[in-house]
Amino acid sequence: xxxxxxxxxxxxxxxxxxxxxxxxxxxxxxxxxxxxxxxxxxxxxxxxxxxxxxxxxxxxxxxxxxxxxxxxxxxxxxxxxxxxxxxxxxxxxxxxxxxxxxxxxxxxxxxxxxxxxxxxxxxxxxxxxxxxxxxxxxxxxxxxxxxxxxxxxxxxxxxxxxxxxxxxxxxxxxxxxxxxxxxxxxxxxxxxxxxxxxxxxxxxxxxxxxxxxxxxxxxxxxxxxxxxxxxxxxxxxxxxxxxxxxxxxxxxxxxxxxxxxxxxxxxxxxxxxxxxxxxxxxxxxxxxxxxxxxxxxxxxxxxxxxxxxxxxxxxxxxxxxxxxxxxxxxxxxxxxxxxxxxxxxxxxxxxxxxxxxxxxxxxxxxxxxxxxxxxxxxxxxxxx
Numbered sequence: 001x002x003x004x005x006x007x008x009x010x011x012x013x014x015x016x017x018x019x020x021x022x023x024x025x026x027x028x029x030x031x032x033x034x035x036x037x038x039x040x041x042x043x044x045x046x047x048x049x050x051x052x053x054x055x056x057x058x059x060x061x062x063x064x065x066x067x068x069x070x071x072x073x074x075x076x077x078x079x080x081x082x083x084x085x086x087x088x089x090x091x092x093x094x095x096x097x098x099x100x101x102x103x104x105x106x107x108x109x110x111x112x113x114x115x116x117x118x119x120x121x122x123x124x125x126x127x128x129x130x131x132x133x134x135x136x137x138x139x140x141x142x143x144x145x146x147x148x149x150x151x152x153x154x155x156x157x158x159x160x161x162x163x164x165x166x167x168x169x170x171x172x173x174x175x176x177x178x179x180x181x182x183x184x185x186x187x188x189x190x191x192x193x194x195x196x197x198x199x200x201x202x203x204x205x206x207x208x209x210x211x212x213x214x215x216x217x218x219x220x221x222x223x224x225x226x227x228x229x230x231x232x233x234x235x236x237x238x239x240x241x242x243x244x245x246x247x248x249x250x251x252x253x254x255x256x257x258x259x260x261x262x263x264x265x266x267x268x269x270x271x272x273x274x275x276x277x278x279x280x281x282x283x284x285x286x287x288x289x290x291x292x293x294x295x296x297x298x299x300x301x302x303x304x305x306x307x308x309x310x311x312x313x314x315x316x317x318x319x320x321x322x323x324x325x326x327x328x329x330x331x332x333x334x335x336x337x338x339x340x341x342x343x344x345x346x347x348x349x350x351x352x353x354x355x356x357x358x359x360x361x362x363x364x365x366x367x368x369x370x371x372x373x374x375x376x377x378x379x380x381x382x383x384x
Contacts (some may be wrong), residue, residue, distance in 0.1 A: 047105040048079070048129060050294055050306030053173070053259055054086055054118050054136075055313060059094075059107045078103030082124040089117040089133050112136040112312055120294075120308045127298040131308035134293075139172070139315040140164045142316045146235065149243070149326045156248065156326050158239040160256055162314075163232040170231055171224040171266035172258060173309070176214040176238055179253045179376050181383065182246040184208070188365040190357075203384070210383040211371030213247065222261075222269050225257065243322075244330040246370065248323040251381060259311040268292055268307040319380070334364035 052061040063079035084111050085095035095106040105384045111120065117133040143161040164170045187209050190199050221238050225231045238256065241247055292307035339359050362369055375384065 002081075005354050037283065042150070047302075048122070048124060048294075048296075048304050048306075049309060050120075050122070050129070050292075050304065051132075052131075052306070052308045053175075053313075054109065054112070054120060054134075054308060054310040055259075056112045056136075058108060059086055059109045059120075059121075061105045062103070062105065062319055063103045063122070063124070082122055084123075085121050087121055088113075089119075112310070114138070118310050126191055127296055129294055129296050129304060131295075132293040132308075134262075134308075134310040137260040137262070137309075137311045139258050139311060139314045140170070141148045142256060142258050145254065145256050145316050145318060147320060147323060147326075152328065153243060155243060156241040157237050158241070158254060159235040159237055160258065161232075161234050161236070162258060163230075164225075165231075167231065169224065169226050169263075170233075171226070171261050171263055172222065172233070173261045173265070173269065173311075174221045174223075174236075174238055175259070175313075176215075176221075177255045178239070178247065179215075179379075180213050180247040181210065181250040181379065181381065182213065182367065182371060183210050183250060183383075184312045184365055185332070186338075186360055186364045191365070192294070205373055205384045207384070208366045208368055211367030211373060212244060212375055212379070213371045214376075215355065222266055222273075224263075224266055242327065243328040245327075248320075248327045249329070250324065251379075252320045252323050253318070253376075253379075255315065255317040257313040257315045259309065259313045261309045261311060265307045265309045302341055332364075334360060337361055 047066040049064045063082055065077040082103055084097050086107050087092045087093050094107055094109045098106045117135050119133045120131045122129040140162055146159050148154055149156045188200050202209055223233055223236050294304040294306050296302040296304055337360050342359050
């Protein structure tokens with residue numbers, strides 16, 4: 001199996017909690033440890049959790065609340081009825097907000113002015129919340145996004161490198177978004193889909209052979225040059241991909257947004273990561289001794305989770321077709337699963353006319369079980 005490293009210049013389980021959890025799903029995941037119940041958590045149901053970076057163009061805000069936890073698990077307590085706007089210290093407001101689902105809002109903020117300060121305002125359940133005014137920080141350019149695989153059987157790592165020439169210690173947050181194309185091991189010419197029998201055409205969108213996947217979460221990673229001899233970050237690891245992942249089986253694309261952030265923001269997120277390592281969950285309330293910069297105006301004593309930074313990022317987007325050389329297909333021979341008996345599989349035909357119908361499991365034939373037919377508008381291949 002070839003092993004390669006490519007650098008391209010630039011042009012973004014958990015242990016069960018006993019009682020309550022905070023949905024704050026934008027944190028770097030770490031391994032799980034023993035069950036832990038933060039002190040006083042029983043009185044903290046309904047805390048607002050905010051994940052946002054005010055930036056030019058469109059500011060994305062994700063809102064959730066603490067939720068009760070029981071033996072059956074939990075549902076994400078997304079906030080879908082909030083009113084939001086970004087306010088500038090000159091009195092102007094950006095209130096053109098669109099709700100896109102799953103607690104996610106987009107605010108059209110236009111171009112941020114470096115001599116102005118901005119803050120986020122939220123109204124939810126009759127209460128008002130507000131972050132502190134901050135001037136926008138400008139991120140240096142990303143030097144490269146690269147990948148690395150040590151040897152056969154080892155994961156693939158997506159890394160970022162950057163540097164700053166201003167001489168000051170830099171603190172960063174990276175937000176990544178992945179898209180990938182994959183295909184099935186077997187092509188279904190005919191089958192039952194969405195409750196009806198139909199023929200599949202590989203040359204049209206009417207097939208279940210090609211699909212696309214996306215990681216729409218706003219997973220973030222942080223880093224700094226605080227303890228480094230130079231203001232340089234080299235090959236900071238962002239994403240780990242298993243060698244048999246469908247992400248790299250056909251074509252992979254990544255977008256990396258690099259935000260320069262303040263030391264206070266970096267320390268806040270670092271403390272969140274430490275909190276995860278202690279509780280074994282990304283759904284745990286942050287300790288009271290590490291507050292963010294969001295306050296409830298209606299009830300000043302009410303706790304709010306989150307740090308809203310103001311930052312203009314540098315962004316790199318690129319396809320990585322060479323990752324297919326590091327792909328190690330899983331040990332799953334679907335040709336051995338072909339049968340003349342329907343079972344629980346999907347019907348497909350190897351030919352027509354007198355050829356008897358054959359069957360195979362949906363996992364070998366139906367890409368919509370793991371992906372979507374929503375091909376990204378920027379995708380370069382002609383597959384449908």
